[in-house]
Amino acid sequence: MSPMLALIRKEYLLLLRDPHALAVLFIMPVLFLLLMAAALSNYLSDQPPALDLVLEAPQPGEASAFFRQALQEQLPGSRVLARSDEALPHIILAADFAETLLDTPHIGPALTYPARVDRQTRQRLRAAVNIALAQTRLLAYLEDSNALGQDLDAKQRLQLIRQRTQSQIRELQVLASGELSGKANASQLSVPAWLIFGMFFVALPMAGGFQREQQSGALLRFRALGLSPSSLLLSKLLPYISINLLQFALLLSIGVHVLPWLGLAGLELPGSVLAYLLLALSLSLAACSLGLLLAALARSGEQALLLGGGINIILAAIGGIMVPKSVMPEAMSQLAEVSPMSWALDAFLTLLVGQGGLADIAPDCARLLLFALLLGSVGLFLFRKRVQQTQWTTHY
Structure with missing residues (x-):
């Protein structure tokens, strides 16, 4: 087995043995989606209580x-x-x-x-x-x-x-095409918001895993084996990108199949599969780049948890996830444009509500990819610096 495959397998094994990380990545987003879809069903429906x-x-x-x-x-x-x-x-x-x-x-x-x-x-x-x-x-x-x-x-x-x-x-x-259709159902407005919020929590296990490797000395042993920081970085990104894509598919499937079974409005997925794949990949890269930056910045698992959780909640609060942008004051709605969660939500609504296509969500996906490139570059620089400076006597 090649060193890269061995490192990727190691990341998957660590995740499978970490119930807290699995809860953050899968159980928490599913519960958020189900609870908030139920809580907002009356608020967003045409028949008020x-x-x-x-x-x-x-x-x-x-x-x-x-x-x-x-x-x-x-x-x-x-x-x-x-x-x-x-x-x-x-x-x-x-x-x-x-x-x-x-x-x-x-x-x-x-x-x-x-x-x-x-x-x-x-x-x-x-x-x-x-x-x-x-x-x-x-x-x-x-x-x-x-x-x-x-x-x-x-x-x-x-x-x-x-x-x-x-x-x-x-x-x-x-619609994005300029044509008209009926109004969107409640799930088309609530499910994407909590799906995006859940996907960005991938930053927590990413940052926490890096801290554990550094504190246990595993990172130094990888250096002694001659593994480059770029290889170490790639071995961490690929598993979490695949996990994000799995989250995306799982949460959409719950919106389509589970919500109607619970008596809620089911999620409808108009548009091409390629558009959803582009959005999923762009969103995953943006979330993982944030996780990489947090992993490089944090000096302990506690710092990673506080930084990751705090930043996610702030991005969600200003990005229209917790409070719709339509009810925000003008200054807050303008501030929302700096949040990658807002760009992802706009792209989602263009697909689900506006029945847009690949070209319609391209600008929002481009912003997500630019965000991923910027944070990823800074995170790579800091990551390489941390790896090169790691010594047996390093304490955090």
Whole structure:
């Protein structure tokens, strides 16, 4: 067996005997993907979760009853209660609600929320109240101008008002080709983010393994055998690149096959296989180059762990992995462009959501490869320096 193959085999054996590294490389990304896909399924879906809320009407009447019906229409599946002892959002109608519907300016109901109600739910509830109130005011105007038949019951009145106030709006996704398609499902937006985050954690076992070899004296023995730093470096990169590619395939397969089995939206993979291969290779090289740089910079396994974990979390936080770039302030969204995770996510969304091809993701892949070349070159320089300076008396 050639020295290179022996070194590569050694890396695989060390990984297989390290349960912590296997957990970081495979178990943790899979759990992240499954948990976050489930957690974000309602947030990213077209059908938001049902709500429980209280509608207080001090003076019940036809107007407040119609408002309740209109509000229920805007919140399908939700429960609009008259009272409750639970901490729920409250919509409080004024005592003169029916008499002031045609006032200009009009003062609407009061909304109160428990502290635990999130901003998205508040916005959704506020929008539902605005639409229901507008429909109730339109009904009052039609009744005041005698433009509404007196023989209509409550259900017919609601249907008539709905016909006059609602429109069908199509939402389409602009593809990379410029054509239009339906909206993306939740998995197409959440799975790529956590796949990228998991792949970048390959830096931890890379850096930790290098530190163990240096502290145990194995690195010095390799030098005594006449192995060049470039050979040592290549023997470390190739196994981890292959592991990254395996991660890529495994996590995509989970998105395609396992998520539907769990009742979540399945991942769809439009586009050519070559485009996914290019993205996988570019992403893997970027992640492994970061691992190489950390291995050369860290002076202990603890430093490697702190540097690797900290940098990964920072890159994910500013790169749109943990918080979508669309909800970031402008300064943060501009800062996201320095994160390689952001470039990889953009390429993924171009493939999955925009149904793009190889040419469409080429610019993002080129940035990932340039990132890999830059960090890899610096890491190689520092790695060679560390190897050449390693002595029996070196302590870290």
